[in-house]
Amino acid sequence: MTSKRIGFLIVFGASLALLLAACGSEEPAATSAPAPTSTSAAPEPPGTPPPTVDPFEAEWSALIAAAQAEGELVMTMGVPAGRIFRPIVAVFEETFGIKATVATGSGSTHVNRVLAERSAGRYLVDVMYGGATSVNSRLIPAEALGPIGDLFIHPEVTDQSLWFQGRHWYADPEQKFIFTFAARGGPTNLTMRYNTELVSQEEIDAFSSVFDYLDPKWAGKIVSHIPTGGGGGGTYYLTYVHPDIGPSWIDAFVAPELDVTFTNDAPFIIDGIAKGKFAMGIAIGGAGRDLDALATLGLPVAAIHQDFKEGGALTASGAINLMTTPTRPPNPNAAKLWVNWWLTKEAQTLMHTLSEEPPEPTLREDVTDWGKTQEIDRKEAGRSYYFFTSDPELVKGRAEALAYAASAYNAAR
Numbered sequence: 001m002t003s004k005r006i007g008f009l010i011v012f013g014a015s016l017a018l019l020l021a022a023c024g025s026e027e028p029a030a031t032s033a034p035a036p037t038s039t040s041a042a043p044e045p046p047g048t049p050p051p052t053v054d055p056f057e058a059e060w061s062a063l064i065a066a067a068q069a070e071g072e073l074v075m076t077m078g079v080p081a082g083r084i085f086r087p088i089v090a091v092f093e094e095t096f097g098i099k100a101t102v103a104t105g106s107g108s109t110h111v112n113r114v115l116a117e118r119s120a121g122r123y124l125v126d127v128m129y130g131g132a133t134s135v136n137s138r139l140i141p142a143e144a145l146g147p148i149g150d151l152f153i154h155p156e157v158t159d160q161s162l163w164f165q166g167r168h169w170y171a172d173p174e175q176k177f178i179f180t181f182a183a184r185g186g187p188t189n190l191t192m193r194y195n196t197e198l199v200s201q202e203e204i205d206a207f208s209s210v211f212d213y214l215d216p217k218w219a220g221k222i223v224s225h226i227p228t229g230g231g232g233g234g235t236y237y238l239t240y241v242h243p244d245i246g247p248s249w250i251d252a253f254v255a256p257e258l259d260v261t262f263t264n265d266a267p268f269i270i271d272g273i274a275k276g277k278f279a280m281g282i283a284i285g286g287a288g289r290d291l292d293a294l295a296t297l298g299l300p301v302a303a304i305h306q307d308f309k310e311g312g313a314l315t316a317s318g319a320i321n322l323m324t325t326p327t328r329p330p331n332p333n334a335a336k337l338w339v340n341w342w343l344t345k346e347a348q349t350l351m352h353t354l355s356e357e358p359p360e361p362t363l364r365e366d367v368t369d370w371g372k373t374q375e376i377d378r379k380e381a382g383r384s385y386y387f388f389t390s391d392p393e394l395v396k397g398r399a400e401a402l403a404y405a406a407s408a409y410n411a412a413r
Contacts, residue, residue, distance in 0.1 A: 056154075059153060060153070063340075067096065067337040068097055069333075070331040070334045071098060072334065073098055073101070073126055073127070073334040073338055074101045076113070076114075076129065078318070078319025080289040080319050080320050081319055082102050082104030084356055085351065086102075087354040087356060092338065092347075098337075107135070107318065108134050111135065111139055114128070114326060115138065115139070115142060115144065118142075125330075126326070126334060128324045129319070129322060129324075131286075132172065132233075132322055132389065132395075135172070135322070136173075136399065144326055146177075147176040147177065148323065151339045154340040154341070154343070154344055156344045156345055156366075157344065163365060164365060164379075169183075169363060169387070169389075170395075171318075173396050178323075178324050179323045180321060180390040181323060181348070181362060182321040182351070182362045183314045183360055183389060184316075184361065184377035184378075185314050185378060187305070187308045187311070187312060187313065188311055188312065188313040189304050189305070190235050190239070190282050192282050193281045194281070194302060194303075195279055196302050198280075205306070207304060207306070209308050209310065210245060213282060214249070221280065222260045223261045223268075224261070224281065224283045224284060226409065227402070228406040233402055234283075235282065235283035236250060237397070237405075238313070238388045239253075240401035241394050241401055242310060242386065244309070247404055250408050266284075266290070274299050286320070289319075289357070291303075292357070305376050312386065314379065314386065314388070315389050316389040317360060318389075320359070321360055323339070343364075345364060349369050351371075352367065352373055358372045359371075361379065
């Protein structure tokens, strides 16, 4: 091999080696950063604080996790509420993965149960739905309830501007234990139910005042809850505090001359009206809802709806639309989650749309889907109502009213 060729190979090899070394020092093309484009976000300047986290979202997520760890929610409801709200309870269970146990029965039965359990040192109920009479007269004096508003954390619940007349409503004088979330608007006719075969349409049309119920022609044909118990206590309270009715109506209603049948046996009341033993029922509490259900099945029962001289009334059915929270609940996080979720726009809309029977309209002002609520029960814009169930000035007279009704009833026996 000539010296000239050897020199060429040496120079070529050295050049190749330098070229390879230079290539090896470069980053692979796959990991090269793309050139910035005009749409790339500008880098945050030094010292920029990180994005803030919504405190409620963090609290809500923590509450859900804590409630799921408990895994159960125990509630008591009146028979109508237990039946009407069953589909919404199912949505709660599916949404949050928490088993909800609902015991149904009369308000007085639930109060008896809770007080008996507590006397034995047992605390087994998280949330209660029930009438204001037994709760005000027995559970609150026994200090068995906590202020339900202390549980409110959801912005849709705490923002009172989203509720009727821009406030929360309670059915207890202290305005903190019995939360009212729904109520029906209508005439002050004591939500009377009647047998359509015993009371003609002509007679119904002739009613224009609650004092018409006291006509001697109805003597022996009316059934009612006993004023000394629960059930129809709200009606006796309403008549007592109503400025156009008053104690005289109670005196005449319980007098022997009208011969009203008084009982706290709800099935007896329902069967008595539906089967024609009684022409009408007044102050019958949750039995009225059961009679409405029978009406949809074709039985000869109906509710009276026309305007009366006594004006408009806004009334919450105690067995359905009043919610309380016992102290020392077994599942406090699940109870708190339920209370807040139940009062949101979402859940109150579900109450309107999913309830198995017509529910009473929510007091939330931002719920616009009336669902299965009855038109007759919806508040009319511009109409004034006495809110007997929850007006703080009126509910102050509840205890006095019930004491008067009980005294009048006992004196007439």
